[in-house]
Amino acid sequence: MSNAAAEKIILGKTLAIDADGNLVNMADWNEEIAGELAKEEGIAELNGQHWQVINFMRKVYSETGDSSSIRKLTKESGVDTKTLYALFPKGPAKKAARIAGLPKPKGCI
Amino acid sequence: MKDLVILGAGTAGTMMLNKLYKLLDKNEWKITIVDNEKNHYYQPGFLFIPFGVYTKKDVVKPKKQFFPGEHEMIESEIFKVLPEFNKVHLNNGIILDYDILIIATGSRTAPEETEGLKDKLWYKDIFDFYTLEGALALAEKFKKWNGGKLVVNITEMPIKCPVAPLEFAFLADAFFEDKRIREKVQITYVTPLAEAFTKHKCSEVLGHFLDDKGIELEAEFNIARIDNENKKLISWDEREIDFDLLVTVPVNKGADYIEASGLGDELNFVPTDKHTLQSLQHKNIFVIGDASNIPASKAGSVAHFASEILTENILSYINAMPLAAKFDGHANCFIESGHGRAFLIDFNYDVEPLPGKFPLAHLGPFSLLKESRTNHIGKLMFKWTYWNLLLKGKELPVGSAMSLDGKILDNQQIKEQFITDTQQIQKLSGGI
Numbered sequence: 001m002s003n004a005a006a007e008k009i010i011l012g013k014t015l016a017i018d019a020d021g022n023l024v025n026m027a028d029w030n031e032e033i034a035g036e037l038a039k040e041e042g043i044a045e046l047n048g049q050h051w052q053v054i055n056f057m058r059k060v061y062s063e064t065g066d067s068s069s070i071r072k073l074t075k076e077s078g079v080d081t082k083t084l085y086a087l088f089p090k091g092p093a094k095k096a097a098r099i100a101g102l103p104k105p106k107g108c109i
Numbered sequence: 110m111k112d113l114v115i116l117g118a119g120t121a122g123t124m125m126l127n128k129l130y131k132l133l134d135k136n137e138w139k140i141t142i143v144d145n146e147k148n149h150y151y152q153p154g155f156l157f158i159p160f161g162v163y164t165k166k167d168v169v170k171p172k173k174q175f176f177p178g179e180h181e182m183i184e185s186e187i188f189k190v191l192p193e194f195n196k197v198h199l200n201n202g203i204i205l206d207y208d209i210l211i212i213a214t215g216s217r218t219a220p221e222e223t224e225g226l227k228d229k230l231w232y233k234d235i236f237d238f239y240t241l242e243g244a245l246a247l248a249e250k251f252k253k254w255n256g257g258k259l260v261v262n263i264t265e266m267p268i269k270c271p272v273a274p275l276e277f278a279f280l281a282d283a284f285f286e287d288k289r290i291r292e293k294v295q296i297t298y299v300t301p302l303a304e305a306f307t308k309h310k311c312s313e314v315l316g317h318f319l320d321d322k323g324i325e326l327e328a329e330f331n332i333a334r335i336d337n338e339n340k341k342l343i344s345w346d347e348r349e350i351d352f353d354l355l356v357t358v359p360v361n362k363g364a365d366y367i368e369a370s371g372l373g374d375e376l377n378f379v380p381t382d383k384h385t386l387q388s389l390q391h392k393n394i395f396v397i398g399d400a401s402n403i404p405a406s407k408a409g410s411v412a413h414f415a416s417e418i419l420t421e422n423i424l425s426y427i428n429a430m431p432l433a434a435k436f437d438g439h440a441n442c443f444i445e446s447g448h449g450r451a452f453l454i455d456f457n458y459d460v461e462p463l464p465g466k467f468p469l470a471h472l473g474p475f476s477l478l479k480e481s482r483t484n485h486i487g488k489l490m491f492k493w494t495y496w497n498l499l500l501k502g503k504e505l506p507v508g509s510a511m512s513l514d515g516k517i518l519d520n521q522q523i524k525e526q527f528i529t530d531t532q533q534i535q536k537l538s539g540g541i
Contacts, residue, residue: 019309064380070265070331072375081333085345090329091303106404 010036020104022097029101037099042089046099050087053077054100067097067105111138113423114197114207116190117364118144118182120152120500121398121412122213123175127502128420130177133427141205143183143197147172150241151495153409153488156273156445158244159236159251159356160284167492168241175500187214190370192391209393209423212379214367216269216399216407220359223264225335234340235355238277239269247356251284256293257353260342263300264332267376268361269399269407271307272454274298276445277356282322283447291323299327299342299350307406310461311454314478318446361407363400378402383458384435386419393426395419404458405438413499414439417509437510441467443488451484453477 004016004024010033016024023029023037034054038046046054056077060068070093074081088095093105113129115122126142133140154168172182186200190210197205218239220227226235236250237243261278268274278298285291298305298319304312305319305326319326333345335355342350363377372379372390380389381401388394397419398412405411414436421434438458445451453475454462466473474483498505 069375075375081345085331089346090331091301 018103020098022103023101026101034099034101037101041095041099043087043095043099047087049079049083050096050099053079053084053087053092053096057096057100057102061100061102067093067100067102069093069105110136111208112206113138113140113209113211114205115140115142115211115213116144116187116197117213117215117398117400118142118146118172118176119149119213119215119398120409121215121400121416122211123149123172123500124413124416124502125211125213125397125419126180127175127177127500128416129423130180131502132420132424140180141183142176142180143185143187143199143205144172145184145186147184149175149500151492152239153270153495154492155238155241155244156276156280158241159238159247159277160280161248161251165241165245170496177501187364187366188369189366190372190394192370192372192394195393207393209395209426210391211419211423212367212372212388212394212396212400213398213412214364214400216361216363216378218359219362220357222360222362223332223335225337226264226357226359228335228337230335230337230340230355234353235335235357237357237359239273239358250354254354256285256290258295258297258351260297260299260350260352260355260357262298262330262332262342262355262357263302264357265301265360266307267378267407268358270442271406271408272442272444274300274356274358275305278324279318279322279447280445281356282324286448295325296323297325297327297350297352299330301329301331303328308454308456308462310456310463311478314464315444315452318480322447361399367400374402383438385422385432386415386436387422387426387432395423395426403436403438405436406440406442408440408442409495409499410441411439413505414441414509416502439509443484443491445485445488446480449485450480450482451488452480453484453487 005019006017007014008017015028018024035046057068073084073093084092097105115126122142129140148169149172151168154163157163188198188200190197195207218237232246236247238247259281261274263274278296281296285294305316306312327350331345332342334343336343340352363373367373367377367379374380379396379401381396381403382389383403386395386397388396397415399407418434418436422432425432441455443451443453453467455467455477456462462478464478467475467477475487476484
């Protein structure tokens with residue numbers, strides 16, 4: 001987990017966030033908070049396909065400790081690339097990770 | 110007799126061979142190295158080829174020249190590693206047993222991963238410069254190109270040497286100025302990242318260089334395909350960018366045998382402990398250089414710093430000791446900015462690039478996070494350092510762990526060696 005860089009109030013709760021604006025503590029996350037984070041990313045409402053991607057990312061994170069790269073999403077999430085970009089415009093892996101309460105995927109080094 | 114097998118004789122593999130050859134008891138350990146290429150390529154030099162600064166002979170030498178003693182290499186493609194049986198199957202039919210395996214097969218460009226990239230415009234109006242063939246073909250193209258829309262592009266992260274495409278854009282700006290056709294060349298830098306540099310600190314301090322040089326930035330652009338008919342890049346979210354000449358960094362992947370062996374992630378990079386450099390799956394497999402998935406830059410400097418840590422850890426492993434040496438992700442990159450100037454950045458897993466002097470605090474001679482002529486000379490001098498010191502596993506004036514303490518190196522012997530090397534290199538590079 002990355003280090004706290006700031007705090008942020010979401011739905012009345014004070015949450016620690018890292019330098020990328022992602023949650024520091026996975027325990028702080030729940031579906032309502034995901035909805036609020038999605039709004040910040042310009043996604044008004046999370047639909048079933050959004051949740052398919054978010055749940056996939058959380059599952060992979062719990063198994064590997066890493067946030068999925070875009071390539072892992074396109075290969076294994078069951079949602080094709082075109083749709084991923086429609087669901088999470090511009091940066092599917094980065095945005096989905098943030099909404100899923102996970103750190104930014106590495107690979108951006 | 111025990112077997113240590115090194116897969117890959119590039120920068121990382123050759124350094125490991127040289128270091129371990131010196132340290133392992135020859136009556137106890139046999140070291141075998143495998144690679145499918147006879148020649149060693151100085152990859153940092155590819156950047157300069159399109160601009161006529163380097164030619165083929167600057168960047169290619171026989172691998173054998175850098176091996177210790179009369180050490181031989183097995184020349185073959187690798188078919189598959191069977192980690193459960195501690196065996197490597199080679200395409201030439203040889204089966205190697207190993208007690209310790211070092212994976213150092215790097216990363217390669219995979220233009221076939223992007224629709225329309227390796228198509229009818231390939232090496233006509235679309236080029237890469239991460240391969241010798243691509244860099245040479247682009248040099249020929251530049252000789253007769255009279256201007257138009259030049260697009261410099263990163264397809265997908267991670268790529269090796271993440272600053273190289275930006276350096277390419279800066280060098281192109283200077284190159285066309287010198288040719289007096291800069292006003293006819295529109296340069297656009299297209300990246301999947303949110304900003305030009307992969308390190309936010311660099312974008313903060315150096316981002317204005319793009320504006321100053323009249324280079325347009327198109328960020329968060331993820332290529333879906335290339336339209337060869339209309340010469341356009343098309344993103345997954347249906348944005349379009351026109352080009353007359355496209356210089357791209359294709360998707361980077363680890364070697365194919367990694368996938369066949371079940372050792373890799375979705376891009377065939379091997380999941381590796383970022384501190385000990387041991388494979389996360391198999392205790393007797395270690396990974397160094399671009400082949401691993403550690404969150405460090407894929408660059409020779411990283412492999413060099415990591416080689417010192419890995420050498421220690423292999424010795425610990427052999428002696429059944431804990432792997433005490435920890436890699437900190439140290440990277441050190443010269444960034445060419447054109448017209449004989451360059452920046453230098455130094456960073457690791459936890460610390461963003463900082464300003465200062467390097468490698469000697471206050472003295473330099475190199476300036477961190479600042480453009481200077483000395484940095485550029487440093488970059489050119491590095492070719493000599495690479496061929497003569499680095500590959501042979503000799504000590505360089507830069508320790509493996511990044512120094513935070515004002516970047517001070519307090520080892521007197523290293524300082525003296527650095528000064529001697531600098532004088533020697535200055536003599537050799539008198540013409541720069």
